[in-house]
Amino acid sequence: MTGTDVPALLGRIGDSISGHKSFGPAFEKDGILLIPVAYVFGGGGGGEGEEPAQPGKDKADKPESNQKKGSGGGYGLVTWPIGAYVVQDGQVRWVPVIDPGLMMTSGALAIAVVVRSLRRKRRRARRRNER
Template identity: 30%
Template sequence: MADEGSELVSIEETVAALATRSQDGQVFGTPVQQGETTLVPVARVRTGGGVSGNRKTRSGGAGTVAEPMGAWVVTSGGAEWRPTVNVNLIVLGGQVAFAAVGVACAIAFRRKR
């Protein structure tokens, strides 16, 4: 029975860690106002956790990943969504396209021989 108690403590600690990481203000950031324009930053937040191990050695963990998505620009004329630009994703796409062209050229020149 002592093992079940330690298992519950480990699960409770993991859930408590997730609750601590999932606080208010993570998806919508603090609004920033300059003049008549207000910016509200927005992020995608993913939280997860788990417990693993056998009855004698049980461990747990929790983690949070936040990715900026954009910002709402609020003016007297209304609100407008401005998405962020992920430059790393654009560069990766260019590298994959370049590699695909290189492989296609290598196959084409190899067949001509």
């Protein structure tokens, strides 16, 4: 990609999505140590291109002077809290995050699947009885 320091860009992307981003800073309160954990994922891409030469578009003698070139890149990163490790009295336990919105969406989707399958089953039974 012209004009872009690709190795530096890739290094910054690698720092953003490395494993240490999955664990938040540990903190202690009342003798309990909490280590927050998140699911981190991302993706990216880039490229460059140029427009085909178009002679006669401008008054320039050379078609190459009319060419347009460009390059670009980008990436996205998503972090989703999933729980925490709780260390208390020498014991470690996992406490998952309960996301009410996700639970409601999942429940509604499950209900919709069940209702649809029941409707299909009834339709098939009616068609068999009509024959």
